[in-house]
Amino acid sequence: MLYHDYPGQECSIASSLEIVGERWSLLIIRDIFRGRRRFDQIQKSLGIARNVLTARLNRMFDAGILEKKAYQSNPERYEYFLTQKGLDLWPVLMAFLGWGDKYCAPEEGVPRLIVHKECGGEIDDRRICMKCGKHLEVREAESIPGHVEHEQAPEASAASPAPQKSR
Amino acid sequence: MLYHDYPGQECSIASSLEIVGERWSLLIIRDIFRGRRRFDQIQKSLGIARNVLTARLNRMFDAGILEKKAYQSNPERYEYFLTQKGLDLWPVLMAFLGWGDKYCAPEEGVPRLIVHKECGGEIDDRRICMKCGKHLEVREAESIPGHVEHEQAPEASAASPAPQKSR
Numbered sequence: 001m002l003y004h005d006y007p008g009q010e011c012s013i014a015s016s017l018e019i020v021g022e023r024w025s026l027l028i029i030r031d032i033f034r035g036r037r038r039f040d041q042i043q044k045s046l047g048i049a050r051n052v053l054t055a056r057l058n059r060m061f062d063a064g065i066l067e068k069k070a071y072q073s074n075p076e077r078y079e080y081f082l083t084q085k086g087l088d089l090w091p092v093l094m095a096f097l098g099w100g101d102k103y104c105a106p107e108e109g110v111p112r113l114i115v116h117k118e119c120g121g122e123i124d125d126r127r128i129c130m131k132c133g134k135h136l137e138v139r140e141a142e143s144i145p146g147h148v149e150h151e152q153a154p155e156a157s158a159a160s161p162a163p164q165k166s167r
Numbered sequence: 168m169l170y171h172d173y174p175g176q177e178c179s180i181a182s183s184l185e186i187v188g189e190r191w192s193l194l195i196i197r198d199i200f201r202g203r204r205r206f207d208q209i210q211k212s213l214g215i216a217r218n219v220l221t222a223r224l225n226r227m228f229d230a231g232i233l234e235k236k237a238y239q240s241n242p243e244r245y246e247y248f249l250t251q252k253g254l255d256l257w258p259v260l261m262a263f264l265g266w267g268d269k270y271c272a273p274e275e276g277v278p279r280l281i282v283h284k285e286c287g288g289e290i291d292d293r294r295i296c297m298k299c300g301k302h303l304e305v306r307e308a309e310s311i312p313g314h315v316e317h318e319q320a321p322e323a324s325a326a327s328p329a330p331q332k333s334r
Binding site for chain 1: 178179180181182183184185186188189190193194197252255256258259260261262263264265266267268269270271272277278279292293294295302
């Protein structure tokens with residue numbers, strides 16, 4: 001637990017990090033943004049231990065970031081969706097994406113591009129379309145392959161852009 | 168380690184999180200943004216174990232996010248500063264702040280406000296001044312107490328806004 005020596009002060013960053021402040025939670029959220037909704041898809045994508053994934057999904061469900069819908073019974077299996085609270089983490093992901101693109105991207109170029117669905121323009125680090133100038137919300141953007149040339153993996157289609165469905 | 172089954176794909180978020188993807192690192196960066204530059208200041212502010220703080224500071228120094236300057240010798244003691252790479256994490260902190268203000272702030276109001284130094288306008292979640300419309304960079308913004316009424320702690324001055332010095 002954090003040591004709050006100044007009660008009421010500057011807790012919004014800390015409070016957010018209490019919920020999503022470690023790598024797995026944000027990568028799980030990223031995967032769900034990208035359309036990986038099922039436990040096994042996420043588990044395979046991240047290589048995360050199953051018990052850790054279960055714990056993270058449950059925590060984010062309890063925190064109101066995720067909701068789940070059964071897609072199979074006996075045994076019961078769920079797909080995970082982002083609530084509005086979860087969708088509102090898009091700026092956090094975009095901020096990490098921008099920083100990673102600047103400092104961690106391979107020399108060949110950035111792995112993914114986020115573009116404005118309507119006009120295809122690239123999005124800047126304020127989530128503004130650089131082509132038409134629109135201030136974008138999460139559902140107006142999509143992720144497409146970036147400038148990196150690489151061989152298509154057999155299952156790469158699972159990683160193709162999957163816009164968040166309206167619910 | 169992450170299991171990269173699609174080499175070259177979508178690694179910028181993951182790469183960022185490899186470096187700063189847990190709570191302590193970002194809270195340490197937040198503290199340095201706020202002018203807490205010394206080990207003991209940060210340690211007291213966060214209540215973090217000293218060995219963990221040492222490890223995080225060293226990792227961020229190695230990653231080029233922090234630089235340090237001795238302010239005392241025998242024993243040698245350092246102050247920590249953000250490099251440009253570190254300053255560029257401001258959008259990440261701002262994104263967490265916005266989300267935390269929306270979903271985790273106490274009923275009395277948000278703990279801190281980020282404002283445009285020049286005109287005093289509040290900043291929106293795209294880091295745009297809501298008063299004058301300027302697209303702000305980190306050095307043009309400052310953190311001031313928010314709408315929460317609370318008793319001033321004896322050492323609260325240590326938590327007052329401290330703009331990042333130019334180096």
